[in-house]
Structures are given as structure tokens and as C-alpha cells.
Amino acid sequence: MLLFIYSQLVRLALPLILIRLWWRGRQAPARRKNWCHRLGYVPRMTGRIVWVHAVSVGETIAAGPLVRQLLARDPHTRVLMTAMTDTGQAQARKMFGDQVSYAYAPYDTPGALRRFLKRVNPAVLVIMETEIWPNMIVQCHRRDVPSILVNARLSERSAQGYEKVRALVAPVMDNLTWIAAQAESDARRFRRIGVSASRVEVTGSVKFDVEIPAATRSAASELRASLGERPVWIAGSTHQGEDAILLAAHRKLLAQYPSALLILVPRHPERFDTVAELSCAEGFTVARRSREACSEKTEVYLGDAMGELMMLYGAADVAFVGGSLVERGGHNPLEPAAWGLPVLSGENVFNFETIYEQFRTHDGVRFVQGEDELANTLAQLFSDPSQAEALGQRAQAVVNRNRGALERVVEGIARQF
Template sequence: MWLSQPLLRRKMRRRGVAEPGYLLKVEERFGHYDLPPETGTGFVWIHAVSLGETRTSAILLAALREALPGMRLLLTHGTATGQAEGKALLRPGDVQVWQPWDSAGATRRFLAQFKPRIGLLMETEIWPNLVAHCAAAGVPLVLVNARLSAKSLHQAEQFAALARPAYGGLAAVWAQSEDDAMRLRALGAPVKGVLGNLKFDASPDPAKLQTGRDWCRTWREATGRPVVLFASAREGEEIQLLQSLKRFRLLKQKDPAVGAMKLGVNEVQWLIVPRHPQRFDQVAALIEAEGFSLSRRSHWRDSPAPAEVWLGDSLGEMALYYGLGEVALLGGSFEPLGGQNLIEAAACGCPVLMGPSTFNFSEAAALAEAAGAARRVADMDAAVQAALDLLNDPAALAEAAAAGPRFAGAHKGAARKTAAAVAALVQE
């Protein structure tokens, strides 16, 4: 890890071309800070590597501040989007820095600088040096909202000499589900309980959700076209959707059953929201290269502008997009990537169509499907067909939309339970 530091620096320079945030305070990644060393041990340290984990940590943080009045937050990240999102979580006395690179020197300097009273790793972030040096320094390091897919377990078992001491060196692990707990225990992790998924405790931004619904209603009245959203699309998936739309256009001309549908692909407004902001321009170019007219969210003023495909190129507006869409395709599930979070879509009342790959959210996907808030499809063509079927069946669409908030609301409570467990460990 020490020898690989030049490679990390080169990676930061390359990433910084598209995302300047990666060029800020690079020395923090190696344990060098422009802050005076802490003299006490008051920090509650949360490591949220990227954007999704940072948003999840915000849910837990609200409960932690109630359980530990006066706590000071030390917040670390690995990505520029995570760091940008995390700034809004800070209060006076809190500190935000980059995650230390997992070398012995960087982790020792980090711990000596901040002297955290406890460290919380969000979901999956296990680093062998970090675990070992926290144990040596007497800093209890825990994994919260923990998940481990069967694929990740298999990969970890290939490097058991590193993985087992790392998982076994944690002070506590609180898992999302019994299946996650079983897999974590197989690596020697000290699982102390199954507390549920923190994402169920998130509340969609009501103002953005209402704006999306208002735009949906206005657009429907003006054009008659419902909106289908491809949420958190990953690389390789956007082209699948665009090519599928082309196939359905040809099929409409040849297949009388498809041609007879009241709402076909040409009568639907398609909206693509890429998962990663650095891909916004790339996806815009792809849409136009495939022959579709394009309108970007960043160019809208008070309402969407007409085009065959809309591009959701903004951050922090998923509630708006779920309000605008009447059906959502789940990004990350049409390539073997494990899927993205579907809980927010359900909470917003937007029915979800998910592809075959949801191993990162296996329990949530199964629960959503059982509740009627989501449906499983085999591939992108099946997803487009399922979206059209729902839009042409208003009763089924309304039923699926109503099932989402019921499903999301039924599984709340993980934030309070996790905060109580963390507070108890701190008091110990």
C-alpha cells in the first residue's frame, strides 16, 4: 500500500480533470493536515466513502446527535461527490477530511491527529491497515448498516489472509439483514445484531417531490405523454435503453398488438438520470448519437423542455425525478452491477422495474417485489414492455404506486436502533 502511493496520486490527477474536487487537499489522503492536532478524544468519526453512503450517514447522524448530545463529527470520504454532499452535514466544531490511504503511516498519522472516540464505517468499507491500527490505538471501529453480497463474500474468501483479520478486528458489526449477517460471520466479523436498512428511514425532500409531481401533471395535460425514468443508470445501460426504444419503434410497425397499444414508446417521455455526474456529458452525446433529440435538466427553467429524451444532469434532485416519473427503471440492475437503491423510489410512490442484477440490495429488492412496489424483469426489452403495460393499465399503475410508500414505511427504525447501539458502545 505504501509503494502504491504514486499510483494513487496519478489517479487523483486524472480524476481531477473531470472532477476538480479530487485535487483539493490531496495530502490529507496521506495523513498530512493543516489543522492543529486534537488534544481530546471527542470525535465520533463516520467514514462515508461516496455519495450514497454520505446520504445514508445523514440519516444516522440525525439520530446520533440525539443519542450523543454535543458530539463532534469527524467525517471522511473517498470521492469528490461524497465530500461535496457531506459539507451540508457539518456543524460548528465538526471536521471533514479525506479518508487516509490504507498505509501504516497514513492511518497512524490520521489517528494521532484526530483521536476519535469511535469510528463508524458505512456499509462495506473495510481496510486492513485501518482496522489494525484502530485496534492498536484503542479506537473501537464498527461497521454500520453492514451488507455483504454472496459475490463479495466469495471475493473476500480469495484473500482470506487479509479479509479475516480485517473483519475479525472490528469492535462490532450491525447488519442490514440476516443473510448479510450470516455472510459477515463467515468472515469472522463480530455481528452484534441485525438492525435493518438505514435507507428506509430517509424521507424524500417534500418540496422537490411536489415540484416533480406538478411538472408531471402539467406535462401530461399539455402533451398526453407520461414520463418513464431510468434512475441511477450505469455505464452500458443507457445504450441498452436507447436501442430497445428503437426496436420497439420497428416492432410497432410490424406487430398489430404492439401497434394497437394506446401508449407506445413514441407516446412516452423518456428520462435518463445517470448515477455518476462525471458521465453527464458522455450520456448526452450518446443520446444524440443514437438519433434522439435531447433536453437537459441543467438547461430547464421553470419546467421541462420538449425532446424525445430528457437527461437528468443534476445532483440532489432524485425526489424531483421520482415525482416527475410515473414508472422507474432501476439503474445498475441491467448490467451485472448489483443494482442501486430502490427504497427512495418506493417512498416517492414511483413503481420500480428492476433487472436481473440486484445483489447489492437483495433483501430490499425481494421485499419490494413481495409488497407490489417493484417488479422483476429479465432484460431491458422486458423492462420497456413492462413499463408500457403499467402505463396502459391505470388501475395496476395506481396500485403499484400506492404500494411503494406502504412498503418503505413498514421497515423504518434502523437509525434509532443503530444510534442507540453506537451510544452504548461509546459509554462502555
């Protein structure tokens, strides 16, 4: 009954959702492209299809090694990658080109999912992390399509929210075939909201199996050489309300290190112009990567090209991971850690609590609060390279120590179809 009510509410909201999609598409035309996919009208596919759903950029990047393993394991398998955002789809295309197929995921109504499944006829659905859409899972179950949640995480905050609507959530979760949880704490919370213990397995996080392609290493090395010997720090995946704090910290750092450079990479492309304007208004000399080269006079280098964050991390000396000085829950610290960089973060990391717990345990991260502490920590690391190197090595060791989840997840997926 609750699923029926939920579906009716989504149907009622659908006209407003489509209007919003059209409205936001004024400045980002890519959002309007293939809008019919949202209603389930995707190109028909044949063969053995593995449907991989990754909601946005972060999940798409995390899905990369998994998709490569699936393709290598069985060359006859076709992979369809779906996302909810245009940036997620653009990231997937940049990673895989014509190796896989792409579509926007349908909105979560029974009709849209039935149309989508009829056209694609997947052998299995692989959902990255905790993108739980009731009709997506239920409609797959009704067509005998196994639904698998991989790299699954569930924070205490989310678990408490799901418990409030347990009557809706429990039947949906019962339709999942297998959940590959990042940690025992995640598995325990899934069991709390109605998942059978036999369907939950702790595999670890596939994000620890992060890859740095040779081309990315080469591009990072080339960029770093162009920046010279100056101190360079990067703030990746920043959010509204965070950039002003980071710029204030950079101003304080410049008082001690006048040649220091901040590579500032906003999380969402629609904020590129806003952050560029803010940086200029604060009096910094700004260069935008998409438009001009970074000169020796540049104080803020704006990373405004999609899909380059991993490479930009490799050109820095210290990394701050965004979404953590504001209530966003943080972002993935494993990419800078894989480079062996010292990792800094704010305290708001509830979306990555399992991963950050590993870093806390092994002293592989420095947590900072506010512009003063951030600036002081940066100055300390730049003044003591051996301390910075040791912090980076500990962060990299955390990544290496936890590799192996990917193989376990791929084996688990293979068992389901």
C-alpha cells in the same frame, strides 16, 4: 504477516494512485483539492468526534438520517464525514452544509491512518455498509477507537472472496467492535469469515428509514407541474452499457406514447457528456437540466446535476433503478419506493439482494430483461394506471414495514463510546 505484506503493497502502489488522482483531476479539479487528506494530513479537530465514513454518494445518502440522529441526540458531538470520492463529499456538503466537518478518507497505509487519527482523535468510527479497509480498522483498534460497521451487508460472492484471503481478513474483522447487519443472511456470512457471533447483531437496513424532506417534495411537485400531463419515467443511477438499452426501450415506448419523457440520470458525473452525446446521436431531442428547461418537445431530459436524484424520482410516474441491466449489482430501490412509484429493475441486484428480497416477497418490483421487456412493461403500466398505483403502493409498503433500523443502530453506536 499478511497485513504487513498488504501494507507494503499499498505503499508501493501509492505513487501510481496519486498520479491517477492527478490525471483524473484534469477534467474534475475537485478531485485534486485537499489531496493531502489522502495521506492523513487533515485539519486538527478537538472535542468529541464521531467519524462517519461513507465511501461514495449512495452510502453518503444512506448515512444522512443516521448523522442527523447523532447530532440531535447530543448537540456537543461533532461529526466528521469522510468519503473516497469527490462526488461523495459534494453530496455530504449539500446535505449538511456547516453542520458537520468533512475530509477525504486517508489511503489505507499505517502511516496515513496514524497521522489522520492523531489529528482527529475520534471517539468512534462508524463505517457505512461494507467498506472494509484493514489498516483503518486495525489502527483504530490500536488507539482504542471503537470501529462499528453499520447497515452492513455481505453478498455470497463477497463472502467467498473474503474466504480466499481469510488469513488476512479474520484478524481485521476481529478488530471490529460491532457489526449491525442488514439481515440474518449477512450476519451469517460475517460469522463465516471470522467475526465473533457476539459482535454481530441484525438491526435491519437504515436505508428503509429514508426521508423525503419537505423542500424536496416541493421541488418535485414544481418540476412535475412544468412537465405537464405527459407520461414520465425515470432511469436512475445508470451505468455504461445500460444507457443504450434504456434509450432503445424509450424509442419503442414513443411509438405508443409519442409524448412520453425519459428522465435519464447517469450514476457518475464524468459520464454526463457522454450520455448526452449518445442520446443526441440516437436522434432524441435532449435537454440537460443544468443548462436548459425541459420543453414539450423534449424526449430525453438528462439529470446532470449532483444530488437531485431523489427529487427527480418524485417528478416521475415510473422508476427504473440502474446498475441492474449490466453486471454492477444494482442500486437502491428504496428512494423511488418511498415516493410510492412502481419500481422496475434488471436482474443484477446482488449488491442489494437483502432489500430486493423484501420487494420480491411482497410483489413490490417488476424485473425486466432487455429493451423489449422494459418497453412493454412501461407501456402496460402507462395504459393501466390502477395497476401502476397498486405496484407503487406495494413498494411503498415494503419501505414502511421495515422502518426502525435507524433507532436500533443509533442506540447501538451510543453503547460503544
